[in-house]
Amino acid sequence: MSGRGGRVPSGQPTISDVARHAGVAVSTVSYVLSGKRAISELTRSRVLASIRLLGYHPNAGARALASRRANVIALVLPLRSGIQVPVVMQFATAVVTSARRHDHDVLLLTSDEGPEGLHRIAAGALVDGVLVMDVELDDVRVPLLRELGRPSVLIGVPADTRALTCVDLDFHRAGQLCVEHLAGLGHRRIALLGAPAAVYDRGTGFAHRTRAGVLAAAARHGVDAVALPCAENAADVQHRVVGLFARHPDVSGLIVQNEAAVGPVQATLAALGRRVPQDVSVVAVCPDQFAEHANPRLTCVPVPAEEIGRQAVSLVMRKLHDEPVPEVTLLAPQLTVRESTATAPARQPVAVDGPAVCG
Amino acid sequence: MSGRGGRVPSGQPTISDVARHAGVAVSTVSYVLSGKRAISELTRSRVLASIRLLGYHPNAGARALASRRANVIALVLPLRSGIQVPVVMQFATAVVTSARRHDHDVLLLTSDEGPEGLHRIAAGALVDGVLVMDVELDDVRVPLLRELGRPSVLIGVPADTRALTCVDLDFHRAGQLCVEHLAGLGHRRIALLGAPAAVYDRGTGFAHRTRAGVLAAAARHGVDAVALPCAENAADVQHRVVGLFARHPDVSGLIVQNEAAVGPVQATLAALGRRVPQDVSVVAVCPDQFAEHANPRLTCVPVPAEEIGRQAVSLVMRKLHDEPVPEVTLLAPQLTVRESTATAPARQPVAVDGPAVCG
């Protein structure tokens, strides 16, 4: 029926089935689909009708082979600890959705396969471009990306950004924002409860930059600030917070950049008899949704995962079209004020052991 | 240099470059790579040496076109609320890792593109098989999957499993296990704090099956059980738990199937002055890691995301090789005892069977 070839037919209609059905040449169908040449309205609609009727879908492999474009981008996700899982998911979703809008699909890679995986994917022309998340300051993949021969965009900013394209939230500014908000409310001693120590050791940009932003702004505003790393479990959070207030009873502002810690922080403060926000103000750097659902609702600097995802896709698409793009794109953070921050207490809060009603 | 074609060379070495370099035919290189025909050790090593030397990677599109196999499977992830994000991530990781072991890559799709996306992907031969997560009891995608013409595996079990392949944790049994554990400790009134109401309404299998398992086992063991849905925010959790104990002050066992609720449940119990496990025992159905990090460490029935991911990949691979596979694969749940469960408090009608040693 379809072709006189010696092989089994695949079952799916091919472009030549469509051409035959519409009574035109194969190339005409191709041009209808790609719009790369003018086609009369009559032919165009006849072809489209045949396509619909036959249920034709272009074969991705053939298309990739002939056009040298796979219409697929790779997304390399971090899948180790110390990573804010919901943020990653939001980000992945945004990437998939945006990519579809550009008529691309997304191939999922994990970091465990390492640089070798990247190389395989790119050299095999399975993907046209690469998005890499969770980039470290001194990432082993960076040199590889430079000579990959395919456009890539990093989410996160390594130490040396030459010949790269990076996009991220401006975490330095985010840290600043938190401090400025607290300083503006009269807080004079604050603490940053950050990511797990491993994340700092690894040289993950966002953690370092936030901390730097916090400390710099604190210095500028004459606020005392201490920064503590913090593991992602309730016990460590409790230990850190208790220790913090033991050493510095007059801390009245807490910046939390660790989703997993938010709940335990609140519980621990309650257990210590410190009320939020009357005794201690809390600012989180976390997904908005998360802050919205906490109790009390948290003042926060949301990580705009969706926006970053969209930007990353848009940047890689621009690079695919050989358009120039900036090396570093930093998104401006915004602070949303909710119920967890208030004017600093006049004096040290009293260590009550009264009825610790949660909330 | 490479071929006398009229088009621009791609830059990457092709199979014919390798053949020329090794002094053999193109087909010989192909057979060395696929192992589908016998090749002498000498030729074989010469070819492999050329491959390494030239840095050859087969072109994925060409391979897919010629072999009618893309070596890619699709993973359709749920990306809406009410979904246990970390579990999804664990699962996705396991799928990617397992797929790589079978020499396949993973294309990421989100549910929002809907059935149309599935169709596009499958008809376009972009993928060889499909993994669908978060299947509802009466899922719109199920009929589509049946006639997709490509192997598929569902994670989750819809109402009608004919002509499908499903894999999931045996949530019914998981519910049972929780109840049996609590009943064995002498608890006589228990509650299930479940998924958000929307998840039940949507007909998501795991929520229904857990609830059914809990209620059935409770009835069989003469335990009073109530089941409450529960939103994923601290305020609702608190509200539910407070309400629960107001209505049923003698509840001494709590089964929590909602990751987001675990923390708030503990906070609320603390606020109510109910100690875990002395006054209330808590069993969670959640990732092990999560339970391990809670304070106190939680007795739980872990969701073996990795194992499910591995099984799903293995099943779809078997289907790709036309091997028969079972319609439904249910993994046996296991209960891990930790510090959050203990003998029921000797309150009202004490358990008759066994000495209820209390503290």
Added chain:
DNA sequence: ATCCGTCGTCGAAGCGCTTCGACCTTCGGC
């Protein structure tokens, strides 16, 4: 010796698509 069955290799025919150049109409301009 002869025949046949392996083994190892090769050449060529596609897989389904894009794209380039060619070709045939029209049609506006002079």
Added chain:
DNA sequence: GCCGAAGGTCGAAGCGCTTCGACGACGGAT
């Protein structure tokens, strides 16, 4: 009324790979 430029369509040449059938060469059985 003729020419050249658009406008619209076609045929054919690949893209880089897999796979089929062929074909020497060899060796054991006859």
